[in-house]
Amino acid sequence: MVDGDACPVKKEIATVARSFGIPVLMVSSFDHVLKAEEGVTVIQVDRGADSADLYIANHISAGDVVITQDYGLAALALGKRCRVLSNRGQEYDDSNMDFMLESRHAKAVQRRRGHYSKGPKAITPEEKVFFQHKLTKLLTFLQENVQQ
Numbered sequence: 001m002v003d004g005d006a007c008p009v010k011k012e013i014a015t016v017a018r019s020f021g022i023p024v025l026m027v028s029s030f031d032h033v034l035k036a037e038e039g040v041t042v043i044q045v046d047r048g049a050d051s052a053d054l055y056i057a058n059h060i061s062a063g064d065v066v067i068t069q070d071y072g073l074a075a076l077a078l079g080k081r082c083r084v085l086s087n088r089g090q091e092y093d094d095s096n097m098d099f100m101l102e103s104r105h106a107k108a109v110q111r112r113r114g115h116y117s118k119g120p121k122a123i124t125p126e127e128k129v130f131f132q133h134k135l136t137k138l139l140t141f142l143q144e145n146v147q148q
Helices: 010-020 051-059 071-079 094-112 125-147
Strands: 024-029 040-045 065-067 083-085
Touching (some): 010 024, 024 051, 040 051, 051 071, 065 071, 065 125, 071 083
Parallel strands (some): 024 040, 065 083
């Protein structure tokens, strides 16, 4: 399941998933226009700040692959025994989630104090290739371990 709001690797996700014959569910708010395509189903949810995240959290189950850049959603997905990748190909797991959540909290505190950052840098073509490689590697691993 994909957190489709502002996801820069939608095309790469669809391409890799098709090569594995795996359906993709892209979830986004009505503010983002996504088009369904072969193997990709689009779910649109309310415009609320966390609507897509809440939909995903309520519809995932153990063994699902979740792609998101939201640390809170990633933590919820890990709690449901999902595999979680960031849009840049970083796999979230229990060993790095505490640090990610603490970092998110520290940034929120800074924003409340009036200190705003520029946000993440735009994803590069090289990072898209890296993401595609990591997703392929993860799906290959999962496919090989299910068939045994």
